[in-house]
Amino acid sequence: MSRQPVVVVGHVPTPRGRAALEHGVEEAHRRGARLVVVNSSRGDALVDEEYLQGDPLRRLQDELTVSGLPFELRRPIGRDVAEELADAVSETGADLLVIGLRRRSAVGKLLMGSAAQRILLTVECPILTVKGPPRPT
Amino acid sequence: MPLSRRSFLAGALATTAGVLAGCAGTVVQAGDLSRLRLMAPASPGGGWDTTARVFQRVVQTSGLARNVQVFNVEGAGGTIGLGQLARETDDALLMMMGLVMVGAVDTNDSATRLADVTPIARLIGETELIVAPADAPYSDIAGFVEAWAADPAGTPIAGGSAGGTDQILAGLLAQAAGIDPGQVNYIAYSGGGESLAALLGNQVAAGISGTADYGEQVRTGDLVGLAVSTAERSDQVPDVPTLVESGFDVEVDNWRGLMARPGMSDQAREDLTALVVDVHDSDEWAEALETNGWSDLLLAGEEYGEFLVEEEQRVLAILREIGLVQ
Amino acid sequence: MSVSPDPDVSTRDATGAHASAGGRPPAPPRTGVSRGELAMTVLLGVLGVYLLLDAANIAIPGSSNTIGPRFFPYLIGGVVLATALALGFRVLRGDRGPADESEDVDPDAPTSWVAVGTIAAAFLGQALLINVVGWPLAVTLMFAVVAWSLGARGVVRPLLAGGVLAVVVWIVFVKGLGVALPGGVLLELATSWF
Amino acid sequence: MGALSDLLGGFADALTPVNLLFALLGVVLGTAVGVLPGIGPAMTVALLLPVTYTLEPTTAFIMFAGIYYGGMYGGSTTSILLNTPGESSSIMTALEGNLMAKSGRGAAALATAAIGSFVAGTIATLLLALVAPVVVDLAIGITPADYFALAVLAFVAVATVLGASPLRGLASLGVGLYLGLVGTDVLTGQERFTVGVPQLSDGIDVVVVAVGLFAVGETLYVASRLRRGPVEVMAASGSYLTRADLRRSWKPWLRGTALGFPLGALPAGGAEIPTFLSYAAERKLTKHPEEFGRGAIEGVAGPEAANNAAAAGVLVPLLTLGLPTSATAAIILAAFQGYGIQPGPTLLSTESSLVWTLIASLLIGNFMLLVLNLPLAGVWVKLLRIPRPYLYAGILLFASLGCYAVNADPLDLVLLLVIGLLGFAMRRYGWPVAPAVIGLILGPVAETNLRRALAISSGDLGVLVDTWFSRIVLALAVLALVLPVVLRAVRGRRATPEELQAGEGLRHRETVGAPPADEEER
Incomplete structure (x- = not known):
């Protein structure tokens, strides 16, 4: 029997994270894949609003349950988002990674670096990058 | 109410910043006093600091020098500042000091003595005021001394820090009254304000401090002024007699003066002395004396040096009697 | 703190990574002489x-x-x-003091003496450097080392953050409030027109 | 009314644009650091002491007043929204407040805390204005023996009653008392324990000790056991105070004030005990006992009011007797002394305008806090997104600034580090830090007054219990020392439900992230 495909989604509670999640769900349905949602935090601040906790976390889980997909939610705390995603991809042998892109000016990119860029460079599978809210399907 | 002190504090560290910025190897040539530094070897807000800042203001407003900076070197009755002065190489530096430092050199067993630096001038004096609580059974100094002689141990006298002017005056008065200075029950407080509470609460028999600390209470009648320590009565408490008037041969001025680094040329020393005399002669200085209640005690050059030698002997003798110096 | 995925998550423990640890039994009391x-x-x-x-x-x-x-x-x-x-x-007899609590302290974590040593050394270095290179540069270096030992990443960001903070604080306190802090040659020159 | 016209005069001085600006600055800074982890009001005032070298005293104290009250407010915001009380006095707020936020009533919890703080702060500050002149009149008659008794009571309270481990509290106090001995003896001018270092002859600077123990020690301790990972933030959701909320809140506000002010004003004060008592009282008196433990508004309103009232109460012994009873008060005392001003019975007459301006600006700052805090709670929480490495590196940067600027001597920084390492070790092994600071400041007070008392009485020990005041205070000290022991003996090992509740509160911070570490032998 053949292995079930895996789609990994990098999710944050923002519009781009939302977009990545919805595309991920769509892709997983299309491929009949298992969905692995990764919401990670560097954990270096007392408050990280991009880290899902409490009600938003429960809502996400409900949403994924409703989608009917086999899913797994990972919430690692690590040093770097790119590393966490790369780990998740290599561990699950993922077939696709879906991430959301942030719009940034050239200067902003220069100063802040780019998590997306590091992900593109380190991750060993096809990557789907999504910008902004998705088209209504 | 020392309103003046506050405004002086305002400029306090502004000046020190500059000092640090420009402290490396700035030896000013003799005669160049356009830039002058003033060391107050005590914490900001104290007597030496206040006097230094008044001096600074007068020098600047009267245009005698453009850039005058005051900085503080706290500690050990001023002897830390004295030690630093002895190592200085900058001619354009004056250290504020006074009677307390004379005693502090001995009580702190300081390696640097006053003779190790260059005396410039004595400048001002403050009058010491001896008071009693309003409820005290005596109203003049003779009555107090009588009670004191009868029971020295049971007659606690409040005053400023140990070994300071207040305690020296207590010792000298005891000596003059035929009481063993070693028997004086002197209760040291960190300042006039703190001993004031003990006097108002009638917890001690008498108190000694500057007229600035007790004058207000004597004028309002909350305290009884027994005597002042100077040769002449103070304008601030004109009704209080001097010790000499009252028959005790004791005269103490809480004087303040200026010193400079050792080993300077005669020319540099004369320039500094001339500057101090110029400050003294200005109208602004006269006004400052008036507002602060200081008496004019200018004594410059050699005479000041001789005065210091005499004062050292007198202070050391009484500190020995009191037992503060072995 | 573990970097591996939190296995508890799918158990719907909604209170967050740390509180999710609340489900696990309390650590056994440490015994023995400390x-x-x-x-x-x-x-x-x-x-x-x-x-x-x-x-x-x-x-x-x-x-x-x-x-x-x-x-x-x-x-x-x-x-x-x-x-x-x-x-x-x-x-x-085995009595232990209750370790001080703090918002950012994990009372179960073993003591990281390396971090303590590094930070202490950085602070000491800064104290000795102030009069040589000026306060802003000295504290910038300390800031970066402390940030690194607390887990900051990258080279540029900690130095940049420390440098900007140090210069801003220096200007506010020295030029604005007149506090005495040696600025170092460059900064003193650059701001001498103040 | 003399006090009223004096207070109006104070308002006239406080309402200048510059002073208002600094009041605002202090309030904002105070709230910000109250919110930030690792920094309390004591540390903030200590770190900002250098500004006192250049500002006028009035302006500086206006700012400190803002920081002082602001720190209390900031603490309540994080307690409610994050369940992370920054100070032990906001533990009780966290208990019910966070539960309210969890059940979607965060806005109401914030509102009752903010308004309660405002009401209590205002009433207590007015009480301070009324009480201070009266206490000063009494304080003139306070003898050195009385001062000694007060200091002893403060020692007993701070070392044994407030801490979890009395022996370790005593050890910390001893370290502080030793630090206080270093320097020149006030009464005889002799140097003690200066080990030949002339810089030590004036004693060890309180600023260095406070910054070292609080800022450097805290940073080292956090670094040694850094927690990673964020905590959950509750939304400030729901409506602000409804009519029903208000009806349930106003009595706890007033009761909290009534408990907080007098207990804060006691020399054994501090804000912890009144907040615990207020919580216990509200639990007993409430008509909704079922809500306690699930987010009862009374449990937020009362302790918050008590907390702020106690903060004002602490100023009574500080201003009228020169006795600091909390770490923050100790630093403020050091700030006064930096200006050559000695708080005590004569302060009100010698620095009358300063004191009244200070009291007026406390009232103004309190009002500013109410206006600032209700709408800005979310903004404050954003501050917490500063990554920990930068936050603690920044704290050390300010520690260096605050300490170096005192004497511009790098040796002070080395001393700061040594004391910081001491502070780290104390935290690491459960020695409370506050007794050391109180010991450093009150040790010399106790010694000089004991010796003055005996000198004045020519060595008669009876002078120590000569006045009713000293008798009562010393009796209280003995009671505070003996009572816990007796209670434990009488009650045995069984704890009452209330105690369990209070104990849970004490440990609440641990439960924020992980289960309580070690529970043995408290």
Whole structure:
């Protein structure tokens, strides 16, 4: 029997994270894949609003349950988002990674670096990058 | 109410910043006093600091020098500042000091003595005021001394820090009254304000401090002024007699003066002395004396040096009697 | 803190990574004699003995009335020594002090002496460098080292953050408030027109 | 009314644009650091002491007043929204407040805390204005023996009653008392324990000790056991105070004030005990006992009011007797002394305008806090997104600034580090830090007054219990020392439900992230 495909989604509670999640769900349905949602935090601040906790976390889980997909939610705390995603991809042998892109000016990119860029460079599978809210399907 | 002190504090560290910025190897040539530094070897807000800042203001407003900076070197009755002065190489530096430092050199067993630096001038004096609580059974100094002689141990006298002017005056008065200075029950407080509470609460028999600390209470009648320590009565408490008037041969001025680094040329020393005399002669200085209640005690050059030698002997003798110096 | 995915998540524990740890049984109470606590107690005892011995060297001037300058040092020395003995007794029986709580402290974590040492060294270095290179540069370096040892990543960001903060603070306090802080040659020159 | 016209005069001085600006600055800074982890009001005032070298005293104290009250407010915001009380006095707020936020009533919890703080702060500050002149009149008659008794009571309270481990509290106090001995003896001018270092002859600077123990010690301790990972933030959701909320809140506000002010004003004060008592009282008196433990508004309103009232109460002994009873008060005392001003019975007459301006600006700052805090709670929480490495590196940067600027001597920084390492060791092994600071400041007070008392009485020990005041205070000290022991003996090992509740509160911070570490032998 053949292995079930895996789609990994990098999710944050923002519009781009939302977009990545919805595309991920769509892709997983299309491929009949298992969905692995990764919401990670560097954990270096007392408050990280991009880290899902409490009600938003429960809502996400409900949403994924409703989608009917086999899913797994990972919430690692690590040093770097790119590393966490790369780990998740290599561990699950993922077939696709879906991430959301942030719009940034050239200067902003220069100063802040780019998590997306590091992900593109380190991750060993096809990557789907999504910008902004998705088209209504 | 020392309103003046506050405004002086305002400029306090502004000046020190500059000092640090420009402290490396700035030896000013003799005669160049356009830039002058003033060391107050005590914490900001104290007597030496206040006097230094008044001096600074007068020098600047009267245009005698453009850039005058005051900085503080706290500690050990001023002897830390004295030690630093002895190592200085900058001619354009004056250290504020006074009677307390004379005693502090001995009580702190300081390696640097006053003779190790260059005396410039004595400048001002403050009058010491001896008071009693309003409820005290005596109203003049003779009555107090009588009670004191009868029971020295049971007659606690409040005053400023140990070994300071207040305690020296207590010792000298005891000596003059035929009481063993070693028997004086002197209760040291960190300042006039703190001993004031003990006097108002009638917890001690008498108190000694500057007229600035007790004058207000004597004028309002909350305290009884027994005597002042100077040769002449103070304008601030004109009704209080001097010790000499009252028959005790004791005269103490809480004087303040200026010193400079050792080993300077005669020319540099004369320039500094001339500057101090110029400050003294200005109208602004006269006004400052008036507002602060200081008496004019200018004594410059050699005479000041001789005065210091005499004062050292007198202070050391009484500190020995009191037992503060072995 | 583990980097691996949190296995508890799919159990719908919604209270967050740390609170999710609330489900696990409390850590067993540490037992045995703590060497560190014993060392603290011994140091306290040494302080007590030092106080008692050195108090005898305080000169008593003839003018000191009733209890002199030695009384309190003796009293405190005695109390400190007695406290050390009592505490030592307790510690040897296995008593442990409740470690201080703080918002950012994980009371279960083992003590990272490396971080403590690095930060202490950085602070010491800064103290010695101030008069050489000026305050802003000295604290910038300290800032970066401290940030690194606390887990900051990258080279540029910690240095940049520290540098900007140091210069801003220096300008506010020195140029605005007149506090004495050596700025270092460059900064003093650059801001001399203030 | 003399006090009223004096207070109006104070308002006239406080309402200048510059002073208002600094009041605002202090309030904002105070709230910000109250919110930030690792920094309390004591540390903030200590770190900002250098500004006192250049500002006028009035302006500086206006700013400190803002920081002082602001720190209390900031603490309540994080307690409610994050369940992370920054200070032990906001533990009780966290208990019910966070539960309210969890059940979607965060806005109401914030509102009752903010308004309660405002009401209590205002009433207590007015009480301070009324009480201070009266206490000063009494304080003139306070003898050195009375001062000694007060200091002893403060020692007993701070070392044994407030801490979890009395022996370790005593050890910390001893360290502080030793630090206080270093320097020149005030009464005889003799140097003690200066080990030949002339810089030590004036004693160890309180600023260095406070910054070292609080800022450097805290940073080292956090570094040694850094927690990673964020905590959950509750939304400030729901409506602000409804009519029903208000009806349930106003009595706890007033009761909290009534408990907080007098207990804060006691020399054994501090804000912890009144907040615990207020919580216990509200639990007993409430008509909704079922809500306690699930987010009862009374449990937020009362302790918050008590907390702020106690903060004002602490100023009574500080201003009228020169006795600091909390770490923050100790630093403020050091700030006064930096200006050559000695708080005590004569302060009100010698620095009358300063004191009244200070009291007026406390009232103004309190009002500013109410206006600032209700709408800005979310903004404050954003501050917490500063990554920990930068936050603690920044704290050390300010520690260096605050300490170096005192004497511009790098040696002070080395001393700061040594004391910081001591502070780290104390935290690491459960020695409370506050007794050391109180010991450093009150040790010399106790010693000089004991010796003055005996000198004045020519050595008669009876002078120590000569006045009713000293008798009562010393009796209280003995009671505070003996009572816990007796209670434990009588009650045995069984704890009452109330105690369990209070104990849970004490440990609440641990439960924020992980289960309580070690529970043995408290």
